[in-house]
Structure formats: structure tokens, C-alpha cells
Amino acid sequence: MAVEAERDAYHHGDLRDALIKATDAILAERGLEGFTLREAARRAHVSPAAPAHHFGSSAGLLTEVAILGFLELVRHISIGKSAGSPVERLKKQGVGYVRFALTFPGRFHLMFRHDLLLADNERLGAASEQALAAIAPTIRALRAMPDDEELDAPARAMLLAVWSTVHGFAHLALDGKFARIEPNATADYLLGDLLPQTLETLWPEPSAK
Template sequence: MSRLKSLKSKKAKVSESGSGSREGYHHGALRDALIRAADEILTEKGIEGFSLREAARRAQVSPAAPAHHFGSAAGLLTEVAIAGFESLSRDLHDACRTEASPAARLRAQGIAYVRFALAHPGRFQLMFRHDLVLSQNDRLATAAKASMNELEASIVAYLRAKKKPITSEAVRAELLGAWSAVHGFSHLALDGKFTTMAQPRSLSDFVSDELPAMLRALWPDR
């Protein structure tokens, strides 16, 4: 009889933590699991397919767990956006390591930006959707700024190589132009606007063929 009570007690504890939940999570591990789950949903279903309940189901915790740790869907999505900007910053930093000229480094970063968007469309679109995240979050602002700093450093080196004035206005103008070019190209690609132009090539082949030429026209070596 005592053994039966013990089994019932164990089942009750599992039920309290959520049906099928993992009992071994500590606080940090659960946060990471929920962030990974949210990122997976965005990858598979896009922003429209995201829900806290689905994130909880994938992390195998109770439906209340995401709100408990992040406060709201916007809180969880903010963490995914922060991770996205951090990943983008690394990609932009690594892209230009082997390039000799400032123009080549800038072009390499442009390609890395577009490749990031195509590889992580749900995450990429979320990163710029201020209505879905906590837009006043300091960590999000810092992560976003860091990714822009990678481009800005290449812009400064490019202007210096071209013997152009390096004023805050000149850097800002060049940075806005560079960001607009690669960000716009990314969205056009994700929205399927290149489908006809790309045929019979795949989108990936189209990007590989056309993007370097476009960027070379924007940032030539000479």
C-alpha cells in the first residue's frame, strides 16, 4: 500500500511540473531550452506560427513556464532577437577576416548579411519587428548596435582607402546606403521577388551569381 502511495506521489509531482516535462532543468537550462524552442518554431513556421504554448510543448515544460521566465511572448521573442543579432555580428566579423582590401571586406560582409537572412528567415524578420519584441530592452539595443558597428568599421576603412572625408555625416550616409542595399536585397529574396529573374537557377545559385556583382558595383576596388 505504501509503495502505491509513493508512486502516486511521484506522478503528482511530474503533473505539477507539466505533463511530460523535464524535471532536471535548472533556471538557465530552461531559459535556453525555451529560446531554442522559439527559434525552431520561427525557422519552421515563421512568426505567424509562433505561440508560447508551442514553445513550452517543444521544451517539454508546462504551458505556464515561458510566461514565468520571460513575462510574455514579447519577452521570449526578445531573447531570440538578441541571439539573432549576436549571431549576425559574429558572421559579419568573420566574413572579412581573409579579405585584403577594404572594398572586398565590405562586399564579404554584404554577402554574409544576405546569407544570414536566407539561412534564418524567421529569426531575421523577427529581429526588425519592433511590435513583437520589447523594443526598449537595453540588451536588444546593444546587440543590434554591435552588428551595425561591424559594418560601420568596414565603411570607415573603405572611405579611408578611397581618401574620402571620414566625418560622422559621411559615415552615416555610406552606412545607410550599405544597410539599405543588403537588407532590401534580403527581403526581396525572402519575399520571392527574384523567382522569375532567377529561373532556371535556384535562389541560392541566383544569390551566389548576382549578389557579388551588385556589391562590386556599389563598392569597387578602384
């Protein structure tokens, strides 16, 4: 009876979307520790068995939310070549990355918890690669590489260094660690001043000739 009621209440695909939205809301409100399949089902107004039926497991459902997270991250860090010098573009993308983490902390924490996800999911892999690909043109510009040239070892190392910097910054911001050393550690200050200054210190503008 419960399955029949669910079919009556949802059109094709709507139940999946409802469960994904419910999970996203739980993560936003309670974090990973507050997520259960039963709670996702309750919020979606379906039987406790429905999430496992549609996603196979909690990992399957969480993977769908992680994919949404990576796609949203790509939107936050995608910029054009007209966005300024390579260093300015790097700072804007770094700010976009941390802004995403502060706006969607539940998704952000989930996206890198491979122990909770279907690590071999092709769509998840593709979504995460899109995020790295969004930064690659900036790395090429910083290293004066042609747009169509594959990143060499030094360029890949720079990409990982940039990612590590902004990812670590995001975690410190979410955990409130900057407040211990920066009295004015508001989000506006972190995004508008401290992070851009940090990135320019590590990757400064070339000296004018």
C-alpha cells in the same frame, strides 16, 4: 505540481534555454505566424504558464531569440582587414548578411519586428549595435578614414545605404522575387554572383592609377 515537475526536470537556467530553443525551432519551421507561447511550452515539455513566468510575455521570449539572431548575424559579417580591399570586404560582409537571412529566416524576420519585441531592452539594443559596428570599419576604409575616427555624416549615410541594400536584397531573396527577373536565381547564384555584382556596381573598386 506542474511547477514542481518543471523544477525537477530542469537545472537552473535550463528551462529558459529550452524555451528559447523551442521558440527558435518554431520560427524556423512555421515563421512568426506559427509562434505561440503555448506551442513553445509544449515543445519544451512544461506548463503553458512557464514561458510567461520566466519571460513576462511573448515579447520577452521573442526578444531573447532576436538577441541570439543579432549575435549570429555579427558572426556572419565579422571579417578582418586581411580579407581584401575595402570593396572586397564589403562584398563579403554583404554576402554574410544575406547568407544569415537565408539560413535563419525566422530569426531574420523577427529581429526587425519591433512591435513584437521589448524595444527598450538594453541587451537587444547592444546586440543590434554590434551588427552595425561590424560594418563600420569597412565604411571607414571605403572612405579612407582613420580606424579610430568616428563616422561623420557622409560615412553614416554610406553605412545606412549599405545596410539598406543588403537588407532589401535579403528580403527579395527570401520572398523569391529574384526568380521573376533572374531564371537562375539559386542561392549560390544570388550569393556568389548577383549580390557581389550589385555591391560593386554601387561601390566600385577605385580605378587603378
